[in-house]
Amino acid sequence: MYRDDHDGHRERLVRYCNRLLDDGLAIGSAGNISVRAGDEVLISPSGIPYRDMDPGDICVIGMDGTQRGGGGEPSSETPMHLAVYAGTGAGAVVHTHSPEVIALSAVCDELPAIHYAITGLGGPVRVARYTRFGSEDLARAATEALDGRSAAILQNHGAISYGGSLGEAYDRALLLEWLAQVHRLACSRGEPRILTDAELAEVTAEIRRRRYGEARQRADRP
Ligand SMILES: [Zn+2]
Numbered sequence: 001m002y003r004d005d006h007d008g009h010r011e012r013l014v015r016y017c018n019r020l021l022d023d024g025l026a027i028g029s030a031g032n033i034s035v036r037a038g039d040e041v042l043i044s045p046s047g048i049p050y051r052d053m054d055p056g057d058i059c060v061i062g063m064d065g066t067q068r069g070g071g072g073e074p075s076s077e078t079p080m081h082l083a084v085y086a087g088t089g090a091g092a093v094v095h096t097h098s099p100e101v102i103a104l105s106a107v108c109d110e111l112p113a114i115h116y117a118i119t120g121l122g123g124p125v126r127v128a129r130y131t132r133f134g135s136e137d138l139a140r141a142a143t144e145a146l147d148g149r150s151a152a153i154l155q156n157h158g159a160i161s162y163g164g165s166l167g168e169a170y171d172r173a174l175l176l177e178w179l180a181q182v183h184r185l186a187c188s189r190g191e192p193r194i195l196t197d198a199e200l201a202e203v204t205a206e207i208r209r210r211r212y213g214e215a216r217q218r219a220d221r222p
Pocket residue numbers: 030031077095096097133157158
């Protein structure tokens with residue numbers, strides 16, 4: 001059994017990698033997940049099927065990409081994960097190969113606001129132009145598409161999302177896949193109505209107002 005300062009992260013990463021399979025967000029060993037721990041990143045290894053993965057297989061790398069801990073070969077998408085950490089305050093990054101977003105990416109340049117929950121991702125989700133997996137170019141395209149968003153779709157490839165925690169990043173990956181599915185269902189029935197910028201701004205303001213109210217209530221409690 002692997003034992004180091006990152007045991008908790010290692011076990012949670014293995015658990016969430018298996019959730020990718022259970023939730024239909026990837027198959028086999030496709031996709032990858034990472035968490036940030038101080039100036040290090042723990043990331044799932046390349047080529048090990050999630051069902052066979054052990055906590056000791058998780059790789060520890062520095063922010064410059066050098067491998068610091070044991071484990072297998074770091075995920076081929078390590079440059080993309082590191083670019084997200086460098087450009088945002090992300091605590092975790094989830095990369096999926098989920099079918100609804102891949103199908104959408106082959107046809108559309110953007111996932112429009114089909115449901116107000118898309119405000120949880122920062123608004124309509126951009127599709128980053130296609131470029132080869134594992135490349136620095138893909139890392140650049142992904143971070144550009146993430147500007148002002150917590151999720152992006154990668155053309156003919158998959159999706160990437162991030163959050164303050166692993167749970168938040170993962171929930172955003174699920175939300176994105178669900179939104180893409182709803183969009184497909186709407187398109188199968190006709191031309192969908194899309195929420196306007198003003199309607200999205202109203203939703204964002206209301207969510208902020210309710211959070212502020214809850215925070216005030218907590219603060220006022222004796
Ligand atoms: Zn991929």
